[in-house]
Amino acid sequence: MPTSLRLHRRSAAVATSVALAVSFLLPTSAALASPIGDLEDTQASPSSDPTPSPGDAGHERKSKVASQEKDFAAYSLDPASPLVLVNEHHPLRPRDYTPKKLVAVNGSGARMVPQAATALEKLIAAARRDGHGLIVESAYRSYDHQVGLFRRYTNMYGEDYASKISARPGTSEHQLGLSADIGVASGQCSLRACLAELPAGKWTAAHAAEFGFIIRYPKDQQETTGYNFEPWHLRYVGTTAARKMRAQDVATFEEYSDQLVQAREAHREGTARKQAEAKRQAAVQDALREAAAEREARLAEETRWMPEWARSAAAR
Numbered sequence: 001m002p003t004s005l006r007l008h009r010r011s012a013a014v015a016t017s018v019a020l021a022v023s024f025l026l027p028t029s030a031a032l033a034s035p036i037g038d039l040e041d042t043q044a045s046p047s048s049d050p051t052p053s054p055g056d057a058g059h060e061r062k063s064k065v066a067s068q069e070k071d072f073a074a075y076s077l078d079p080a081s082p083l084v085l086v087n088e089h090h091p092l093r094p095r096d097y098t099p100k101k102l103v104a105v106n107g108s109g110a111r112m113v114p115q116a117a118t119a120l121e122k123l124i125a126a127a128r129r130d131g132h133g134l135i136v137e138s139a140y141r142s143y144d145h146q147v148g149l150f151r152r153y154t155n156m157y158g159e160d161y162a163s164k165i166s167a168r169p170g171t172s173e174h175q176l177g178l179s180a181d182i183g184v185a186s187g188q189c190s191l192r193a194c195l196a197e198l199p200a201g202k203w204t205a206a207h208a209a210e211f212g213f214i215i216r217y218p219k220d221q222q223e224t225t226g227y228n229f230e231p232w233h234l235r236y237v238g239t240t241a242a243r244k245m246r247a248q249d250v251a252t253f254e255e256y257s258d259q260l261v262q263a264r265e266a267h268r269e270g271t272a273r274k275q276a277e278a279k280r281q282a283a284v285q286d287a288l289r290e291a292a293a294e295r296e297a298r299l300a301e302e303t304r305w306m307p308e309w310a311r312s313a314a315a316r
């Protein structure tokens with residue numbers, strides 16, 4: 001079944017409205033920003049290459065927010081922004097995007113953008129203090145890597161099934177350097193939903209937001225996210241967004257993004273209304289000034305023949 005058919009109509013509509021709104025609202029420069037810069041061995045393989053079996057599907061692709069200024073500023077299609085939305089309807093721009101800088105997450109071969117790597121290190125350290133040994137199974141994956149991965153799964157299972165367990169190249173969050181798959185050192189429930197039942201999985205779900213992470217593909221949200229439950233897939237969105245999503249019970253990043261777009265739109269509408277009103281007021285003032293000047297000129301013309309004392313009396 002084509003991927004698109006698996007999506008609920010509502011979520012497809014949401015996605016479409018988001019895409020439309022975004023395309024209208026965002027400045028072209030942000031939308032088309034090409035972040036390819038001083039690349040750091042972008043072709044290097046990330047830590048591991050989980051080979052999924054039909055049982056643990058899901059891995060890659062199983063697939064009201066306060067209107068604060070900083071949200072408007074941060075939200076964008078720019079893949080370098082922690083608030084960028086990437087899913088099958090929102091591929092990366094450009095599709096072969098590579099983060100400008102990637103650093104190893106301490107204690108693992110996995111790489112992420114610096115901000116996300118630091119946050120994940122803090123999360124792992126906090127988990128350790130609470131008695132949970134978390135490991136990073138995989139984080140950044142390059143476009144080329146994803147091409148190979150998807151091709152391999154397609155060869156193994158056919159494209160239909162491959163698309164359920166792996167993102168098509170250019171639509172994987174792992175390519176952002178903002179996502180990581182975590183697990184426990186024993187390998188128990190690796191890339192499986194049962195990770196959520198382990199103490200370490202529960203701890204992660206409870207504390208991820210404090211470090212700016214969300215469980216990107218929550219349980220029972222496949223219709224919106226396009227992915228099955230992936231308690232192991234963490235996405236860095238920053239602490240403001242992560243905490244807000246938790247406080248406001250926003251289940252998916254798709255919904256959060258939608259709210260950001262709506263808030264941005266409302267803000268812009270408000271600004272436009274204010275500007276229009278100010279313009280109208282200015283026009284009224286201009287008209288009044290013009291009328292007064294005209295009246296004065298007419299009076300001067302009509303009283304030109306009068307002596308000075310009579311003219312000033314008439315002007316009163």
Ligand SMILES: [Zn+2]
Pocket residue numbers: 059060174179180181232233234
């Ligand atoms: Zn993942």
